[in-house]
Amino acid sequence: MIDAAALDATVTDAAVAAHQARVDGFLGTGVFRKTIWRYDNAVGRMRGTVAAADDEVAVSVVVVVGDMLRSWRADWCGAALLADLNRRALPWQLTDVALLFRFVDDLDDANVPLMLRAATSAAGRLDRPDRQSLVPLAQAALAGLNRRRSLTSTERSRLRALLRALLADAGAEVDLVHAGDGWGRAALPLLRTAIGAGPLVAHLERAAPTPTTAWFTRAAGLLQATPDGPRLVHDILAAAAGGDPSDFADAAENFEPRWVGPDNALVVRGLIWSTCVLGTDREFGAETAAPPVHSVAALRRAVDERVVHAAIAVLARLGQPGNDALHELRRSVEGPPRTARLIARMLAGSGTP
Known part of the structure; x- marks a missing residue:
């Protein structure tokens, strides 16, 4: 050296x-x-x-x-x-x-x-x-x-x-995520103390807008190999859901995605998709992820749009709790028209009125 x-x-x-x-x-x-x-x-x-x-x-x-x-x-x-x-x-x-x-x-x-x-x-x-x-x-x-x-x-x-x-x-x-937004600052202490989080975070960042079967298979393997992997996903997802959109207006009342900004959007998108392979555990299973995923989607303009759309797509896969959350979003969402259209399409695909 x-x-x-x-x-x-x-x-x-x-x-x-x-x-x-x-x-x-x-x-x-x-x-x-x-x-x-x-x-x-x-x-x-x-x-x-x-x-x-x-x-x-x-x-x-x-x-x-x-x-x-x-x-x-x-x-x-x-x-x-x-x-x-x-x-x-x-x-x-x-x-x-x-x-x-x-x-x-x-x-x-x-x-x-x-x-x-x-x-x-x-x-x-x-x-x-x-x-x-x-x-x-x-x-x-x-x-x-x-x-x-x-x-x-x-x-x-x-x-x-x-x-x-x-x-x-x-x-x-090395910090595994960018500290330039609210979620990054909240997630970093959790990731710094997690054993073996590096490969998992790197894989989350490689998720496509709709991940492939191979990506899900690899995510499931990494969650199993990472000590307390499901708990880690639960904790850093809770950090993503903990933002307050009312905090993100500047002096001109312009909103920017400052809770999950563009530099962490790919990691958080992958994080949300990874909930689909958490299994059926009562404490950290897939359906237990529906409330925080719903909260992320509800943050709207405080969160990068790619993350919001991933959250909506994932809710459609999380059983009845996810469908209930989609109905709630349809009643309350005030985002761009394409976000509303995506919610309607996910509900139609789930077979619920």
């Missing part, structure tokens, strides 16, 4: 120049730099050429791309080229991966996902002591996502998941 100061001393312009020289030796001087600036199919052709490169040249290509993207203030069209290289078991060295992380801070928001995916993928090829050396850089990248406001909440959530997984694997303490 290398300490942060020693690692920082190895991240130099000379290290980048060595990679540039290797790429130039493979393609010809300046060929790669001229090609990847173009928006036509030149990058696609270069993708095939790079695929035939040996592993050391492939490593250098990723480093040179990262260096070039620091001056590229638009969405680069070579994502597929980097994705190809991320899938290869390349011989990454600690100092090269550190370069990738250093590039991130200088990138335009549009290209941050490209380089963070490359950096975390490369870090995964290192041995554990080297991954531990990268902890300060990964923590800085995680903190830096908060200022990347032009990233979508989905992009930020996915990148946070990659960085958290890297930090957890390196043995570093």
Whole structure:
């Protein structure tokens, strides 16, 4: 393991120049730099050429791309080229991966996902002591996502998941959810003391708007493998249900989703869907989740819309208590028309008038 100061001393312009020289030796001087600036199919052709490169040249290509993207203030069209290289078991060295992380801070928001995916993928090829050396850089990248406001909440959530997984694997303490909204601040103390919560939270964040059977199967397995998994779901769901929408108006009486905001929306959406596989336990079973799921849906504009719609869909699956909650929501909801339509559709699908 290398300490942060020693690692920082190895991240130099000379290290980048060595990679540039290797790429130039493979393609010809300046060929790669001229090609990847173009928006036509030149990058696609270069993708095939790079695929035939040996592993050391492939490593250098990723480093040179990262260096070039620091001056590229638009969405680069070579994502597929980097994705190809991320899938290869390349011989990454600690100092090269550190370069990738250093590039991130200088990138335009549009290209941050490209380089963070490359950096975390490369870090995964290192041995554990080297991954531990990268902890300060990964923590800085995680903190830096908060200022990347032009990233979508989905992009930020996915990148946070990659960085958290890297930090957890390196043995570093890392918050599993974002502390920037009411639910995050309420849930963090519960998650910090829970044993084995990391894999469960990472899986919750990967839930689709309507999860697949494979997702539910994996969720059930993780709940069983996590000590007191059903209780943990019950507790952090209760935290999501504990918001007060009257607290979320600003001076202009504008409402924003500040109890469950966009940065935690994917986790909470998955949390709500996970209640469907809690079983029939009288204390922590699926039907006992109906009241807090109903409360989350009733928070309306204090909660990200994706969470509200997941709550409505899940209520339709939670038996009679869920149907009763849907009827209550239909009487009281004052949300967008599509939310009201979703409630009506769920009730129609359940066969209740």
